[in-house]
Amino acid sequence: MKVNIYRRAQTLLVSLMAFALFAMPLAAFAQTQIRYHSNKYKVTDDVQVGRQAAAEAEQQFPLVRDSEIENYVENVGQRLVSAIPPEFQHPEFRYYFKVVNASDINAFALPGGPMYINRGMIQAARSEGEMAGVMAHELSHVALRHGTAQATKAQKYSILAGVAGIAGAILGGPAVGQIGQAAVGTYFLKFSREYETEADLLGAQIMARAGYDPRDLANMFQTIQQQGGSGGPEFLSSHPNPSNRYQRINQEAAMLRVDNPIRESAEFNRAKQRLNGMGRAPTMSEIARSGQRYPNQGGGGSNYPEGNVGGRVAYPSSRYRTYNGGNFSLSFPNNWRELGDNNSVWFAPEGAYGQVQGQAVFTHGVNVGVSQAQSNNLRQATDAFISSLAQGSGNLRQQGNYQRGTISGRNALAINLSNVNEATGRSEIVTVYTTLLRNGSLFYVIAVAPQNQYSSFSGAFRNVLSSIRLND
Numbered sequence: 001m002k003v004n005i006y007r008r009a010q011t012l013l014v015s016l017m018a019f020a021l022f023a024m025p026l027a028a029f030a031q032t033q034i035r036y037h038s039n040k041y042k043v044t045d046d047v048q049v050g051r052q053a054a055a056e057a058e059q060q061f062p063l064v065r066d067s068e069i070e071n072y073v074e075n076v077g078q079r080l081v082s083a084i085p086p087e088f089q090h091p092e093f094r095y096y097f098k099v100v101n102a103s104d105i106n107a108f109a110l111p112g113g114p115m116y117i118n119r120g121m122i123q124a125a126r127s128e129g130e131m132a133g134v135m136a137h138e139l140s141h142v143a144l145r146h147g148t149a150q151a152t153k154a155q156k157y158s159i160l161a162g163v164a165g166i167a168g169a170i171l172g173g174p175a176v177g178q179i180g181q182a183a184v185g186t187y188f189l190k191f192s193r194e195y196e197t198e199a200d201l202l203g204a205q206i207m208a209r210a211g212y213d214p215r216d217l218a219n220m221f222q223t224i225q226q227q228g229g230s231g232g233p234e235f236l237s238s239h240p241n242p243s244n245r246y247q248r249i250n251q252e253a254a255m256l257r258v259d260n261p262i263r264e265s266a267e268f269n270r271a272k273q274r275l276n277g278m279g280r281a282p283t284m285s286e287i288a289r290s291g292q293r294y295p296n297q298g299g300g301g302s303n304y305p306e307g308n309v310g311g312r313v314a315y316p317s318s319r320y321r322t323y324n325g326g327n328f329s330l331s332f333p334n335n336w337r338e339l340g341d342n343n344s345v346w347f348a349p350e351g352a353y354g355q356v357q358g359q360a361v362f363t364h365g366v367n368v369g370v371s372q373a374q375s376n377n378l379r380q381a382t383d384a385f386i387s388s389l390a391q392g393s394g395n396l397r398q399q400g401n402y403q404r405g406t407i408s409g410r411n412a413l414a415i416n417l418s419n420v421n422e423a424t425g426r427s428e429i430v431t432v433y434t435t436l437l438r439n440g441s442l443f444y445v446i447a448v449a450p451q452n453q454y455s456s457f458s459g460a461f462r463n464v465l466s467s468i469r470l471n472d
């Protein structure tokens with residue numbers, strides 16, 4: 001089963017955005033007004049530059065590969081993303097969050113959305129709020145388009161051409177394609193104190209809108225300074241302290257109301273424990289000195305790892321764990337991974353997923369997501385959805401008729417399809433289940449397994465399906 005990651009993610013984003021606006025619980029008043037700086041670049045330039053730099057960065061930095069930690073950080077990140085004020089939202093941007101296996105207390109975000117948080121930063125944070133604080137600050141630089149705004153300013157003094165030139169200016173080094181191992185440090189945008197203050201204030205506003213105490217952002221800067229030593233100043237050299245940073249954030253926080261801010265997070269403690277239990281992480285300069293490359297990490301902005309599709313696949317575990325998405329939750333076998341993002345999540349065992357020519361391909365597992373419905377009639381919306389799947393997958397054929405059922409107590413349809421797997425060439429069975437969400441979007445579940453193994457997986461598919469709870 002093949003999924004066109006980008007096309008799907010974009011259409012979904014549009015339908016989810018309306019949802020996000022209603023999901024924001026808070027009242028804020030008298031907060032500082034922040035404005036964009038003059039910028040001669042198009043929003044799509046931010047996206048292009050960021051995507052190139054991300055692909056390069058992911059070959060230079062080892063990433064933490066632990067689905068629990070990856071998903072946790074991604075969830076906190078997406079929570080903040082949906083709290084970006086509407087005037088700073090860019091539908092073209094695609095935010096995602098990865099953890100770099102480096103001990104330095106540092107983080108960086110690239111234009112258009114990719115963000116990298118060092119393991120050392122998470123380990124230094126004393127709470128989820130502090131970790132979210134750094135992320136909200138970084139997000140704010142991206143949302144305010146500080147990278148290209150800075151390049152606009154720089155161009156008054158020098159001539160830079162094309163996207164490579166912008167990237168050079170933004171990243172403070174040579175054009176992206178020419179960045180060698182020695183230049184690891186140059187990924188960190190060097191911001192002015194004016195930009196820093198803006199990212200602090202917008203960061204505080206985003207924190208409050210996302211249900212965090214914005215004072216945790218101020219606290220995190222104190223934590224960074226205290227833990228200083230080898231790592232602290234690193235972050236502060238690219239994000240220099242404006243005067244009275246701590247006081248200024250707290251002053252803004254006093255104008256932002258948050259009911260019941262998130263304080264204790266068991267997930268944060270567990271993620272931190274897992275990181276503490278891993279072997280010693282290298283420092284950024286050790287990574288640079290080693291000159292090692294990580295060519296198999298995907299890059300290019302995809303949330304789907306390279307994987308090794310067609311590998312040996314274990315039977316589904318009888319133990320289950322819980323996934324909490326934006327508007328649904330479910331249980332899935334303990335030996336499966338979560339892949340993708342809140343718009344379209346795959347739950348699949350090792351050896352059952354990978355990328356073929358830039359597209360994610362799965363042989364076993366369950367895909368759950370939300371799609372814009374073409375009709376408010378479930379049958380018609382499902383027909384349209386299936387024909388869009390068939391467009392991307394030439395061998396997909398309908399088998400039999402629709403069957404009625406329920407998902408989370410709502411009327412649902414199910415239909416079997418046959419397909420030839422795009423990676424292995426083996427025959428597979430694909431079952432699609434659909435129901436409508438309250439906002440009219442189509443909620444879908446796609447289960448896939450090779451034809452000759454389907455019976456070994458159908459029990460797990462049924463369990464996943466019956467565990468789904470919609471809370472839209």
Ligand SMILES: [Zn+2]
Binds near residue numbers: 141191238240
């Ligand atoms: Zn900053």
